[in-house]
Amino acid sequence: MKKKLLIFMALFLLALGLSGCSDNQKSVAQEANTTDTWNHIKKRGRVIIGLDDTFVPMGFRQKNGKLVGYDIDLAKAVFKQYGIKADFQPIDWNMKETELRNQTIDLIWNGYTITPARKKQLAFSRPYMANQQVLVTKTNENITSFKDMQNKILGVQTSSSGASLLDEHPTKLKNYIKHKTPVLYDSFNNALMDLDDKRIQGLLIDSVYVGYYISKEKDPASYRVTRGGFTGEDFAVGMRKGDKTLKRKIDNGLQHLANTGELQKINKKWFGNSDNSLIQPEK
Structure with missing residues (x-):
């Protein structure tokens, strides 16, 4: 009888722990969907961007270890407009959405494709580059x-x-x-x-x-x-759904770069005469 009681208590504690874990996951997801972190980012003075640092030419390491790339230049140029430093954090690409949800990073900015499945989990900036x-x-x-x-x-x-x-x-x-x-x-x-x-x-x-x-x-x-039968796709910046101000700042920042010609300079630096940009200057 005593042995059965111990087994019952062990199972009860395990179930209680799993329930607590599930509640915590729901809490984290809810926070990601409702919290606008712009004021926190602005006060901190830097935004943390997750990337795969082997993805040329969007973000990669040179032989000397320096992190360079199209998205590196683009992110720096966008946040420079707001007096915020762009910090880049290499991550396990397989865990990118989890890293974002857990607030280890603020953004996924690394040739990140908009897909229906991803749109269920997070928000996207306006598309800025075509890909296939x-x-x-x-x-x-x-x-x-x-x-x-x-x-x-x-x-x-x-x-x-x-x-x-x-x-x-x-x-x-x-x-x-x-x-x-x-x-x-x-x-x-x-x-x-x-x-x-x-x-x-x-x-x-x-x-x-x-x-x-x-x-x-x-x-x-x-x-x-x-090139086979796969349709084209668009690159955009991924963020938590609650970050509506951050999305607006990035969208406006990208358009400003196009209007001033800075976006075209970054495009030419990395892609020469090939122009896959989806953002054109406003007339």
Whole structure:
């Protein structure tokens, strides 16, 4: 009888702990959806931006360790208008929404694609750049269409928009690849190394990333980029739903940069004559 009582008490305490954990998660989510943190950010004098620091050319490390990139320049230029310093925090891309919800970071600003699933969890700034998921292969593999990936190994970044599209539209590419299952990577850097070493035969990747990457390679012609049936997508800044003032400040800041010509200078610096910007100067 005593043993049964101890077991009952243990189960009761476990259930109580799980209930408390669930209540805490609901509280954190509710706070993220209702709290406007602009005054706190302004008082602190800095905003913390989460990113994958291997995503060229949006945000990445140079050989000397310095963090550079299109989104780095853009975020700094936006918050400079408000006298706020932009601090950048490398994060596990697979945990980005959790980091944002738990207020470890204030923003996700790193070639972050707007998707229906993500819009359920957080808010987005206005879109600022067009992108598309493409298949990159080595030219000597003679892969010229998604169908040519039949029984071949495909790589994709974990929790990326490419991974989501692959699952949402399996008939476009996923059903062709070996075991109908891709190899998952934490970063595109590792995936591209495996592509070069023939461990995978294809990589589903952002056109913005691969276009810049190939342009910097010694032999750009050794890569082939194939555009399949995936529709275009837009990059925007991700934030908690409660941060309505922060959203307004970022949207206005981006438009101001377009009006003054600063946005065009940043675009030219990183993309040359290729213009994927979605924000035009006001007339």
